[in-house]
Every structure is written in C-alpha cells, then in structure tokens.
Amino acid sequence: xxxxxxxxxxxxxxxxxxxxxxxxxxxxxxxxxxxxxxxxxxxxxxxxxxxxxxxxxxxxxxxxxxxxxxxxxxxxxxxxxxxxxxxxxxxxxxxxxxxxxxxxxxxxxxxxxxxxxxxxxxxxxxxxxxxxxxxxxxxxxxxxxxxxxxxxxxxxxxxxxxxxxxxxxxxxxxxxxxxxxxxxxxxxxxxxxxxxxxxxxxxxxxxxx
Ligand SMILES: [Zn+2]
Numbered sequence: 001x002x003x004x005x006x007x008x009x010x011x012x013x014x015x016x017x018x019x020x021x022x023x024x025x026x027x028x029x030x031x032x033x034x035x036x037x038x039x040x041x042x043x044x045x046x047x048x049x050x051x052x053x054x055x056x057x058x059x060x061x062x063x064x065x066x067x068x069x070x071x072x073x074x075x076x077x078x079x080x081x082x083x084x085x086x087x088x089x090x091x092x093x094x095x096x097x098x099x100x101x102x103x104x105x106x107x108x109x110x111x112x113x114x115x116x117x118x119x120x121x122x123x124x125x126x127x128x129x130x131x132x133x134x135x136x137x138x139x140x141x142x143x144x145x146x147x148x149x150x151x152x153x154x155x156x157x158x159x160x161x162x163x164x165x166x167x168x169x170x171x172x173x174x175x176x177x178x179x180x181x182x183x184x185x186x187x188x189x190x191x192x193x194x195x196x197x198x199x200x201x202x203x204x205x206x207x208x209x
Contacts, residue, residue, distance in 0.1 A: 013178045014185040026164055026173045033162045033192040035151040038077055039182035040068040040121055042143045049140040052131045063143050064155045066111050067124045070182040077147045094121040096143045102133035124181030158188045
C-alpha cells in the first residue's frame with residue numbers, strides 16, 4: 001500500500017516520505033514538478049527606450065528570469081485559453097511596465113520598479129537587479145508575462161530543487177521540492193500529482209475505443 005508522510009512543509013520547501021512506491025513513479029513526480037507544472041514568466045518585451053549600457057536583448061533575457069507570483073486558478077496556458085488570440089487576453093497574459101530614470105546619481109533598477117496591471121502577478125522579490133543606470137540614462141519598456149512550462153524554457157520551472165533521495169528500504173523514497181517562489185512548494189507537489197493523474201486519464205480514454 002502506498003503511503004506518504006510529510007516530514008517538512010513550508011511555502012518555500014517540502015520534504016515527503018513516499019512508502020510502498022516504485023522508483024519510477026516517485027521519479028515521475030520529481031520530473032513532472034520540474035517540467036510540467038506551469039508558472040508565470042515574462043515572455044515578450046517591447047523596449048520603448050533604453051539608453052543604459054545593456055543591450056535590449058540582454059535586458060529582455062533578464063526580465064524573463066524574474067520569478068513571478070503565479071495563480072494557476074485564474075490564468076490559462078495560452079494554448080488552452082478560449083480567446084484563441086495570438087496577443088492573449090486578461091486570462092492568459094499580464095502586462096508589466098518599467099519606466100525608470102537616473103537623475104543625479106547611479107541607480108540600480110530592480111524588479112520592485114516593475115508595475116504590474118495585476119497586483120497578484122508581480123515579482124516574488126523586489127530586490128532582483130535588472131540594470132544599472134548612470135545619471136541621465138533611462139529605460140522604459142512593456143513586458144508581457146504568460147504561463148508556460150519548464151519543458152519549454154527553464155524560466156518557467158517552479159522549482160529550484162526537486163530531488164529524490166534513497167532510503168534504506170527499496171520501496172521508500174524521500175522527495176524534496178524547493179520553490180523559486182512563484183508557487184508554494186506544497187502546491188507544486190499537488191499540481192504535479194494532478195498532472196500525472198490527468199495524463200493517465202487521457203491515456204486510458206484513448207485505449208477505451
Ligand atoms: Zn486568452
């Protein structure tokens with residue numbers, strides 16, 4: 001019989017003992033947690049002004065790597081959204097705006113300077129550096145965030161660690177999941193289980209012809 005025991009649980013990490021489970025199944029949870037549980041990340045950036053020393057492409061790349069708070073009940077993956085619109089809608093896209101200028105001293109523009117149209121979909125921390133501006137330099141851009149999966153690009157991975165540890169018994173493992181902050185660690189675990197269930201349901205539906 002399969003049983004689980006939560007050894008440690010907080011928004012940032014969870015440690016679970018899985019008993020009576022085959023290694024392949026336990027490893028499936030670990031892998032799905034990394035690559036199939038969606039999170040929100042910036043995917044499209046329109047640079048309106050950039051007089052910093054950093055190229056537009058580099059600024060855009062850094063924007064993509066900022067973890068954003070994610071509410072999976074309110075947003076759809078673009079491919080699943082009923083808007084079927086390449087530009088997206090309020091259920092599959094969030095706009096964040098950055099408008100910063102250095103006046104008389106050097107200024108470090110951080111994730112906290114980003115203003116999101118959706119107060120819940122914002123950077124997990126305000127202290128992530130984006131670019132340094134010298135006096136007189138300016139940066140102004142629009143960034144569009146959407147849900148995506150780690151299998152598409154690492155910036156959508158919800159985990160900073162997802163590890164399966166051996167124990168003394170062959171059918172017992174410890175799963176350790178650490179979150180980047182977009183989703184809580186317990187939610188990553190439960191969403192991974194739901195994703196596996198969904199895949200199995202889809203497979204059995206195809207067999208039942
Ligand atoms: Zn949509």
